[in-house]
Amino acid sequence: MSTASFPEGFEWGVSTSAFQIEGATNIDGRGPSIWDTFSVDRVETCDHYHRYPEDVRLMRELDLGSYRFSMSWPRIFPDGGGEPNAAGLDFYDRLVDELVGAGIKPYATLYHWDLPQALEDRGGWPSRDTALRFADYAAAVHQRLGDRVRTWFTLNEPWVAAFLGHGAGIHAPGRTSAAEAFAAAHHMLLGHGLAVRALREAGAAEVGVVLNISPVMTPAQVSDPGRRASEEDAAAVARIDTLVNRQFLEPVLRGAYPEELLPVIERHGGLGHVHDGDLEIIGQPIDLLGVNYYAPLVVQAQPSEPADPAYPGSDGVLFCTVPTAVTAMGWPIVPGCLSQLLGRLTREYPGLELMITENGADFVDVVTGDGIHDVDRISFIEEHLRALRAALDAGANVRGYLAWTLLDNLEWVDGYQRKFGLVHVDFATQRRRLKDSALWYRDVVRRNGLAETPPKRPTLETVAAR
Ligand code: PNW
Numbered sequence: 001m002s003t004a005s006f007p008e009g010f011e012w013g014v015s016t017s018a019f020q021i022e023g024a025t026n027i028d029g030r031g032p033s034i035w036d037t038f039s040v041d042r043v044e045t046c047d048h049y050h051r052y053p054e055d056v057r058l059m060r061e062l063d064l065g066s067y068r069f070s071m072s073w074p075r076i077f078p079d080g081g082g083e084p085n086a087a088g089l090d091f092y093d094r095l096v097d098e099l100v101g102a103g104i105k106p107y108a109t110l111y112h113w114d115l116p117q118a119l120e121d122r123g124g125w126p127s128r129d130t131a132l133r134f135a136d137y138a139a140a141v142h143q144r145l146g147d148r149v150r151t152w153f154t155l156n157e158p159w160v161a162a163f164l165g166h167g168a169g170i171h172a173p174g175r176t177s178a179a180e181a182f183a184a185a186h187h188m189l190l191g192h193g194l195a196v197r198a199l200r201e202a203g204a205a206e207v208g209v210v211l212n213i214s215p216v217m218t219p220a221q222v223s224d225p226g227r228r229a230s231e232e233d234a235a236a237v238a239r240i241d242t243l244v245n246r247q248f249l250e251p252v253l254r255g256a257y258p259e260e261l262l263p264v265i266e267r268h269g270g271l272g273h274v275h276d277g278d279l280e281i282i283g284q285p286i287d288l289l290g291v292n293y294y295a296p297l298v299v300q301a302q303p304s305e306p307a308d309p310a311y312p313g314s315d316g317v318l319f320c321t322v323p324t325a326v327t328a329m330g331w332p333i334v335p336g337c338l339s340q341l342l343g344r345l346t347r348e349y350p351g352l353e354l355m356i357t358e359n360g361a362d363f364v365d366v367v368t369g370d371g372i373h374d375v376d377r378i379s380f381i382e383e384h385l386r387a388l389r390a391a392l393d394a395g396a397n398v399r400g401y402l403a404w405t406l407l408d409n410l411e412w413v414d415g416y417q418r419k420f421g422l423v424h425v426d427f428a429t430q431r432r433r434l435k436d437s438a439l440w441y442r443d444v445v446r447r448n449g450l451a452e453t454p455p456k457r458p459t460l461e462t463v464a465a466r
Helices: 034-038 048-061 086-102 117-121 129-145 158-166 179-202 219-223 233-256 257-265 278-282 336-348 375-393 436-447 460-465
Strands: 011-015 066-070 105-111 152-155 208-212 288-292 297-301 318-321 354-356 366-368 371-373 398-402 422-425 430-435
Touching: 011 318, 011 354, 011 436, 034 117, 034 288, 048 086, 048 430, 066 208, 086 129, 105 129, 105 179, 129 152, 129 179, 152 158, 152 179, 152 288, 158 179, 158 208, 158 233, 179 208, 179 233, 179 278, 208 233, 208 336, 208 354, 219 297, 233 257, 233 278, 233 297, 233 318, 336 354, 336 366, 336 375, 371 430, 375 398, 375 436
Parallel strands: 011 066, 011 398, 066 105, 105 152, 152 208, 208 288, 288 354, 354 398
Antiparallel strands: 297 318, 366 371, 422 430
């Protein structure tokens, strides 16, 4: 096999999430979510709720074989419980039919951060009851869609939802308590485990979870991964790795919290929310781990540094910026980290099947009459696909790659300024236009791999000449 081609049957697609694209927040019985409450921006976004046939056609046009979308819990349970809202289920029924009709394999995510506000009002994720309600929700949607959706992801990026939402307070629901963040994380994990059980009992073919895995390293290791860190820096790296990665990987894949995390939770509200038997539920076998990778976390020891509220117990750790290329959001671009992290998962959890469920970048696109020129996005994805190819060579078992994302959309607190789409959306008219990256990605999909020689990065003159 040439270095640029991918294994036969490798899956190519895109990911999206309900709150970021659907709009239509007030119709067909949908209740408010914590993001409707928290968002300062308008939430109509891409109106995918009404335009899904066009969006599925776009995916078809790009020859994509797989699509990960999320379901809006408050469409199905507007009040958090009781009987499911049939009109909400109908929407996903239509969407799944449209996908299957187009030959696109659906991957459903049950929770991409839009908790029903009604459940937040009853305590939200810091309350154990939310985990039980999550399992009921999983069973209800499976009952309606399980004949066509084979693969179910429970949670998307529980670290972000728990710690940015309850620790740092920069995501919904905007709480700022380390104790609540750890309790929320545990109840999300418990909800995952209970949902896995419910889905298996209902006969689901495959079940998994999606984690944001950020390789953690010192500034020197960004350009020289083999570089040895000082003892202090290595300890700083390990602490952050435990909070972001191992806090979720270890319970799900080994049924236990990392030993070194327990005293940290103990110091922030205690372990009272962890009941006997919880870790057995959380650690039930899964079929597939979804990996979202954007950027590494770069840290070093700095004794005077106070803890960052997104990382309780991180006092003495400095988060660093490094002189690498960055995306418009300022996230460092380090494609090699993708190979590194796939290698690590393969080594530490042998036999685990992986899927890249998000990878992509926001850039300022050049929008002209003749097209949308996003060379930076093409280079970003191209370089990450080369890193993924290297990881496959080294033995990682990766089923597919889903780019983030199909459409420019509502990027959470950053609103509409951030552009992650392969497809440009004019929010005034809802007109969709394929960007250069979409056309380039279609070639990758058709070829099942990259061109032997990377496309020459266009210079300013060649962009202007087009
Ligand atoms: C992911 N961080 O979010 C989400 O799954 C998407 O919904 C989102 O649009 C995409 O990445 C781009 O941001 C993240 O601060 C948000 O570490 C924040 C972080 C990581 C991922």
